[in-house]
Amino acid sequence: VSTQSTGNIRACMVCSLLKNIDQFLVDGCDNCDQWLNMRNNRDRVMDCTSPNYEGMIALTNPEESWVARWQRIRAFTRGMYAVSVMGKLPSYIQRELERQGIKFKSRDLGI
Numbered sequence: 273v274s275t276q277s278t279g280n281i282r283a284c285m286v287c288s289l290l291k292n293i294d295q296f297l298v299d300g301c302d303n304c305d306q307w308l309n310m311r312n313n314r315d316r317v318m319d320c321t322s323p324n325y326e327g328m329i330a331l332t333n334p335e336e337s338w339v340a341r342w343q344r345i346r347a348f349t350r351g352m353y354a355v356s357v358m359g360k361l362p363s364y365i366q367r368e369l370e371r372q373g374i375k376f377k378s379r380d381l382g383i
């Protein structure tokens with residue numbers, strides 16, 4: 273599957289949820305916004321999401337899905353997810369996550 277760069281669709285670099293820019297701005301990330309605070313913050317959306325990703329997963333039943341377990345998205349909300357997200361979460365955001373007790377693992381399979 274080739275890299276997706278479709279319009280305004282971006283992938284959260286923490287959980288790989290796919291949304292358009294406006295959705296991230298209005299609602300934040302359905303899984304990560306309590307830590308990432310993307311709601312109403314365009315700079316934060318641009319720092320915490322990437323337009324470059326590979327593959328798509330339609331997650332409808334996270335608790336039962338072997339794909340969700342394999343992708344480490346089993347505890348996340350239903351939605352569309354990227355298989356791999358290219359990009360690097362800025363180090364200041366990684367430090368913020370660490371201070372909040374969140375262990376960040378890159379979703380970039382190319383690293």
